[in-house]
Amino acid sequence: MKFDTSPIAAIATAPGRGGIGVVRVSGKDLSPVIEAVCGLASGKQLQPRHATYLSFLNDDGSIIDQGLAIHFKAPHSYTGEDVLELQGHGGPVVLQMLLARCLQAGAGIGLRLAEPGEFTYRAYLNDKLDLAQAEAVADLIDASTEAAAKSATQSLSGEFSKTINALVQKVINLRMLVEATLDFPEEEIDFLEKSNARGQLAAIRASLEHVFSQASQGALLREGLNVVLAGQPNVGKSSLLNALAGSDVAIVTPIAGTTRDKVTETIQLHGIPLNIIDTAGIRELDSHGDEVERIGIQRTWAEVERADVIMHMLDAARGPTRADEEIAARFPANVPVVRVWNKIDLSGHKPAAEEQADATHVYLSASERTGVDLLRNELLRIAGWQQTGESLYLARERHLIALKQARFHLDAAAEHAATSDQALDLFAEELRLAQERLNSITGEFTPDDLLGVIFSRFCIGK
Structure with a gap:
């Protein structure tokens, strides 16, 4: 997004009808908009951060709506600029009229429609x-x-950033020692031992692993898992979907091929969203087979290719068949698979979860709702979920990538530290790269930030 300093305006509430709607304006000087739309005499102002009930006026003096006007003076606003919020009735038409009036009144100061995310930007x-x-x-x-x-609120309050900044500070402190030693080669002898640089680095790496673990768990809360139910027709995929969802979201009949297209239901396991996708049963169709079912089977394989986890449904009463083996052979090699043996109420098996060489096998009855908790626990295990009791950070993929890259550079720094003091320049470079990766998370990296630390804490001339 290219930054444009001109004032911006937009409807801040969701599309559609509602009790209240908000038009938000942000810029350096919003006096022309405030005076025109709020009907204030020239020079009169709204009291900052106070709600004022008034009429929102059109250019001919007619009333568009009545509501609250709140003026946030810079820098005490969401954007750091002057912000005007007009809170009126939430009808789409009246909000569009109010937005158009704001743009008209602010034409002289270059007021324009905001781009997506521009207020937060x-x-x-x-x-x-x-x-x-x-x-x-x-x-x-x-x-x-x-x-x-809850995790997003924690990140918004700055807890994740504080944790990252604390980790960065530890890296800076170690870099400071290394950089200062490089400036005075005669002091390099036994530097790593005297300064406990290896111990400091080990502590930093341990802290990073802890942050990465929390961020990885938080990423699950954000992204969830796509879990695909696949197997032959009439093995109980739809029944299992209903059992996991706790309601009848899929049609269940004894007729093979009832499910023609995917049915998706999102459930929660310990706060993790799981997108359970029921698919058409997989079977061989001859040239005269049902074309709709054929398309459904093609879509099943497409969902399997995109799955995070595959639940391969099998009939415990019938036992494994050649068709089951052929289906399993087509599963992607890098996707976790759970073999779910359904209908144990007919086979005589007891509910169980057994870890075998090919996968974990779970025995259950979807119709009787027995053994389903064993499957839920297995899905949590595959997801890597651990109930630590700690607050988690709702991390994004780029955060995890940055943390992995920082870990790579800290590992490389540890290798250089393990050789000798003669590798201090490489040691310092890996620390610098690790700091860059960590600072990319909060967007606060500046190449010269280390200089300020060195000059403020060390007397170079001494």
Whole structure:
């Protein structure tokens, strides 16, 4: 997004009808908009951060709507600029009329429609939010579970950023020692031992692993897992979907091929969203087979290719068949598979989860709802979910990539530290790269930030 400093305006509430709607305006000087839309005499102002009930006026003096006007003076606003919020009735037409009036009144100061995310982008540029907090705004809006919403709120409050910044500070402190030693080669002898550089690095690596673990868990809350039910017709895939969902979301009949297209239901396991996808039963069709069912089977394989986890449904009463083996042979090699043996109420098996060479085998009865908890636990295990009791960070993929890259550079630094003091320049370079990767999470990296630390804490001339 190319930054444009001209004032911006947009409807801030969701599309559709509602009790209240908000039009938001942000810019350096919003006096012309406030005076025209709020009907204030020239020079008169709204009291900052106070709600004022008034009429929103058209250019001919007619009333568009009545509601509350709130003026947030810079820098005490969401964006760090002057912000005007007009809260009126939530009808789409009246909000569009009010937005159009604001744009008309602000034409002289270059007021324009805001681009997607531009209010939060300005908050980031004006140091109201760092990059991780700005992303948490969108994550909070998109949160699909209570746990995800809580984690997004924590990131928005700055907890994730504080943790990353604390880790960066530890890296800076170690870099400071190394860089200072490089400036004075005669002091290099036994530097690593005297400064306990190896011990400091080990502590940093341990802290990073802890942060990565929390972020990985948080990423599950945000992204969830796509779990595909696949298998032959009439093995109980739809019954299992209903059992997992706790309601009849899929049609269940004894007729093979009842499910023609995918049925998706999102459930929650300990706050993790699982998108359970029931698919058409897989079987060989001759040239005279049902064309609709054929298309459904093709879509089943397409879902299997995109799956995070595959639940291969089998009939425990019938036992394994050649068709089951042929289906399993086509599963992607890099996708976890759970063999789910259904209908144990007919086979005599007891509910169980057995880890075998090819996969974990779970024995259950979807119709009787027995053994389903064993399957839920196995899905949590595959997801890597651990109930630590700690608050999690709703991390994004780029955060995890940055943490992995920082870990790579810290590992390389440890290798250089294990050789000798003669590799201090390489040691320092890996620390610098690790710091860059960590700072990319919050967007606060500047190449010269280390200089300020060195000059403020060390007397170079001594």
